[in-house]
Amino acid sequence: MTGGIERAACIGGGVIGSGWAARFALNGIDVSLYDPGPDAGSVVQAAMVNAERAFNRLFGNARPAPGALSIAGSLAEAVDGAGFIQESVPERLDLKQRVLREIDAAAGADTLIASSTSGLLPSVLQTGLKHPERLLVGHPFNPVYLLPLVEVVAGRDTAPEAVERAGGFYRSLGMKPLAVRKEIDAFIADRLQEALWREALWLVHDGVATVGEIDDAIRYSFGLRWAQMGVFQTYRLAGGEAGMRHFMEQFGPCLAWPWTKLTHVPELDDALVDAIAEQSDRQAEGLSVRDLERARDDNLIGILEALERRGPAGWGAGALLSEARQRMRERSSG
Numbered sequence: 001m002t003g004g005i006e007r008a009a010c011i012g013g014g015v016i017g018s019g020w021a022a023r024f025a026l027n028g029i030d031v032s033l034y035d036p037g038p039d040a041g042s043v044v045q046a047a048m049v050n051a052e053r054a055f056n057r058l059f060g061n062a063r064p065a066p067g068a069l070s071i072a073g074s075l076a077e078a079v080d081g082a083g084f085i086q087e088s089v090p091e092r093l094d095l096k097q098r099v100l101r102e103i104d105a106a107a108g109a110d111t112l113i114a115s116s117t118s119g120l121l122p123s124v125l126q127t128g129l130k131h132p133e134r135l136l137v138g139h140p141f142n143p144v145y146l147l148p149l150v151e152v153v154a155g156r157d158t159a160p161e162a163v164e165r166a167g168g169f170y171r172s173l174g175m176k177p178l179a180v181r182k183e184i185d186a187f188i189a190d191r192l193q194e195a196l197w198r199e200a201l202w203l204v205h206d207g208v209a210t211v212g213e214i215d216d217a218i219r220y221s222f223g224l225r226w227a228q229m230g231v232f233q234t235y236r237l238a239g240g241e242a243g244m245r246h247f248m249e250q251f252g253p254c255l256a257w258p259w260t261k262l263t264h265v266p267e268l269d270d271a272l273v274d275a276i277a278e279q280s281d282r283q284a285e286g287l288s289v290r291d292l293e294r295a296r297d298d299n300l301i302g303i304l305e306a307l308e309r310r311g312p313a314g315w316g317a318g319a320l321l322s323e324a325r326q327r328m329r330e331r332s333s334g
């Protein structure tokens with residue numbers, strides 16, 4: 001079911017590493033995690049609690065027996081015997097390169113190594129590895145145990161076979177691997193997210209809107225459309241019967257108007273950071289991070305299930321969920 005991979009290693013167990021550990025373990029894969037931080041064990045346990053709750057709601061009894069999750073005392077211990085290694089240490093090039101070299105030296109020569117980097121180039125991460133051909137980027141989305149997309153990016157020295165094997169493995173975990181055609185900083189999704197974020201920072205900086213008002217503008221409107229049609233298919237419909245060409249004729253010229261400031265970034269001085277942090281605290285209305293995570297997970301499950309019910313095969317991310325359920329049913333009955 002998991003492309004022959006029965007044991008995976010997670011190097012780095014923060015927000016993303018613990019999300020990966022949960023996705024692996026809940027798909028029946030044994031996981032060994034290494035993180036030198038003092039809270040490593042508790043962060044992973046907290047992620048597992050949320051992830052198990054989500055998997056129970058999605059798959060109930062059909063879900064496979066979870067793999068064993070262990071916290072390793074060293075990087076070498078974690079990668080020993082692993083068929084797949086996911087690196088999720090902080091986004092610093094020097095640190096990632098050092099850790100990836102350590103992984104490369106300790107892991108079996110054909111074990112795949114994927115970096116969760118949000119935007120560093122795999123060709124740069126590969127520098128100095130003994131076996132650069134098995135290194136690629138597998139960029140996930142938080143919460144990793146629920147969101148299906150993983151951007152798969154090859155570097156100059158990555159073997160096409162490694163991309164294929166990683167894609168197959170991620171698919172077996174119910175994910176949607178998106179092979180990025182050209183190696184480019186920040187890949188596809190983070191370039192898009194950052195463009196929106198930059199504009200949002202300007203709106204706060206200029207006193208046009210608070211963080212809560214900006215989030216309302218998204219979540220009561222186009223955020224609902226994006227989850228199921230993205231940007232281009234949504235705009236096709238905005239063009240009416242005449243479709244995309246009409247939309248481009250009507251709104252294309254606006255791109256030359258001074259609507260947005262997407263090309264530069266406001267200075268993140270203390271005043272702006274304080275304003276954003278204080279508004280964000282007020283927006284949370286006393287809910288803790290764990291409360292908000294559970295709300296987010298429940299809402300995501302609701303959206304995924306609504307997309308699954310659309311048509312016989314489901315729609316977008318809902319179609320993937322439908323396939324994952326089917327696979328789990330077959331596995332538990334066979």
Ligand SMILES: NC(=O)c1ccc[n+]([C@@H]2O[C@H](COP(=O)([O-])OP(=O)(O)OC[C@H]3O[C@@H](n4cnc5c(N)ncnc54)[C@H](O)[C@@H]3O)[C@@H](O)[C@H]2O)c1
Binds near residue numbers: 017
């Ligand atoms: N947070 C997100 O939404 C998100 C989404 C996609 C990808 N990413 C990427 O995932 C990676 C991790 O991000 P995060 O948000 O989980 O960060 P984080 O700060 O929550 O976790 C990083 C973890 O790495 C550990 N660490 C530090 N040095 C280490 C070492 N030498 N060996 C092993 N572990 C070590 C830290 O103790 C920490 O627990 C980054 O590359 C980031 O860009 C983050």
